[in-house]
Amino acid sequence: MKKLKFRADITTVTVVVFIVCIVLVSVMLMQFRTVEQTDITEIETMRESELRALLSDWKTRYEDVAKQLEDTNKRIEEYNKTIEDNEAAADLIDDELTESNILVGKTDVYGEGVEVTLSDGDYSDVNASHLIDLVNELRYAGAEAISINGIRILAMTDIVEMDSYILISLQRVQGPYVVKAIGDKDYMSTILQLKGSGFVDITSDINVSLAIKNRVEIPKYNGELEIEYMQEVVSE
Amino acid sequence: MIFIAIVLGCIVGALIGVNMPMISYTYSGYLAIAIIAALDSVFGGIASTLKKNFDLKIFVSGFFGNAILSILLTYLGQKLNVDIYLAAIVVFVGRMFNNLAIIRRYYIDKWTEKRQKSKKVEVKETTKK
Numbered sequence: 001m002k003k004l005k006f007r008a009d010i011t012t013v014t015v016v017v018f019i020v021c022i023v024l025v026s027v028m029l030m031q032f033r034t035v036e037q038t039d040i041t042e043i044e045t046m047r048e049s050e051l052r053a054l055l056s057d058w059k060t061r062y063e064d065v066a067k068q069l070e071d072t073n074k075r076i077e078e079y080n081k082t083i084e085d086n087e088a089a090a091d092l093i094d095d096e097l098t099e100s101n102i103l104v105g106k107t108d109v110y111g112e113g114v115e116v117t118l119s120d121g122d123y124s125d126v127n128a129s130h131l132i133d134l135v136n137e138l139r140y141a142g143a144e145a146i147s148i149n150g151i152r153i154l155a156m157t158d159i160v161e162m163d164s165y166i167l168i169s170l171q172r173v174q175g176p177y178v179v180k181a182i183g184d185k186d187y188m189s190t191i192l193q194l195k196g197s198g199f200v201d202i203t204s205d206i207n208v209s210l211a212i213k214n215r216v217e218i219p220k221y222n223g224e225l226e227i228e229y230m231q232e233v234v235s236e
Numbered sequence: 237m238i239f240i241a242i243v244l245g246c247i248v249g250a251l252i253g254v255n256m257p258m259i260s261y262t263y264s265g266y267l268a269i270a271i272i273a274a275l276d277s278v279f280g281g282i283a284s285t286l287k288k289n290f291d292l293k294i295f296v297s298g299f300f301g302n303a304i305l306s307i308l309l310t311y312l313g314q315k316l317n318v319d320i321y322l323a324a325i326v327v328f329v330g331r332m333f334n335n336l337a338i339i340r341r342y343y344i345d346k347w348t349e350k351r352q353k354s355k356k357v358e359v360k361e362t363t364k365k
Contacts, residue, residue, distance in 0.1 A: 014241040017242060027271055
């Protein structure tokens with residue numbers, strides 16, 4: 001009886017141990033697999049709260065990176081601005097140079113203006129003082145560029161008469177003398193034709209013809225402009 | 237008989253464990269505590285067997301009860317924002333070391349007894365000669 005009971009006990013123990021082993025080993029293996037694969041499928045096996053924590057972490061990191069990006073963009077913008085400023089300065093200098101060249105007479109120019117043609121009269125020839133007077137009057141009338149027979153008249157240009165030849169910048173010119181001027185055509189023509197003082201009106205010994213033109217072309221100065229003596233006064 | 241049951245149980249358990257679906261990483265923490273509790277029960281059972289006061293009811297109730305209780309406590313700790321599972325681990329692992337020490341001492345005692353016996357036998361044989 002006692003022995004039988006013991007045997008029954010032993011089978012129960014065996015069955016219980018069997019079940020316990022199954023449960024323990026299966027659960028342990030599950031746990032091992034979970035722990036092992038967690039690295040790979042971390043996000044898939046995570047719960048909402050963990051994902052939320054991770055999300056906030058990434059958000060912070062994202063914000064940091066965004067801030068950095070903004071800083072970098074700002075710096076790039078600054079650089080661009082500097083470059084633009086430099087370009088603007090270069091453009092300004094370029095414009096100034098072009099303007100200076102135009103003013104000085106280093107470029108071919110065109111614009112509205114007048115064309116005055118002088119030719120020898122029946123009793124007297126055209127002389128240098130006629131041309132000088134005309135140029136002077138044109139300048140008074142606001143001419144921006146003047147040429148005589150294709151020779152640009154600059155601030156330094158001399159008009160002289162030697163042995164009945166007229167020399168402009170040491171180049172001999174012959175009649176008829178075509179004086180072109182760019183400026184306000186109406187104003188210039190009015191000034192030239194003023195009764196009693198205008199060049200056209202008071203000059204009667206030679207033939208003068210005035211033409212008002214919408215487009216007058218004046219060539220650039222052919223020679224070289226050299227500065228030999230003068231220097232800029234640097235005021236501080 | 238029991239050894240066969242253990243081996244078979246381990247094999248079947250391994251097969252089931254391999255084919256089981258993955259559990260969420262969050263729940264793996266609870267499972268780990270349950271495993272520690274179960275292992276504690278197993279070592280306790282072995283120790284009590286060696287002490288010859290093994291009780292099946294205590295073993296089974298300890299095995300499942302401790303596991304479930306530790307899971308519940310861990311859950312409660314998470315709700316309370318207290319790491320109760322640390323206390324559970326300390327208790328269970330401490331007991332595991334205790335039980336392992338009992339098992340170790342038992343076998344060491346057995347081994348030394350055996351050696352002393354064989355020595356005595358040798359001594360007896362030499363005296364006979």
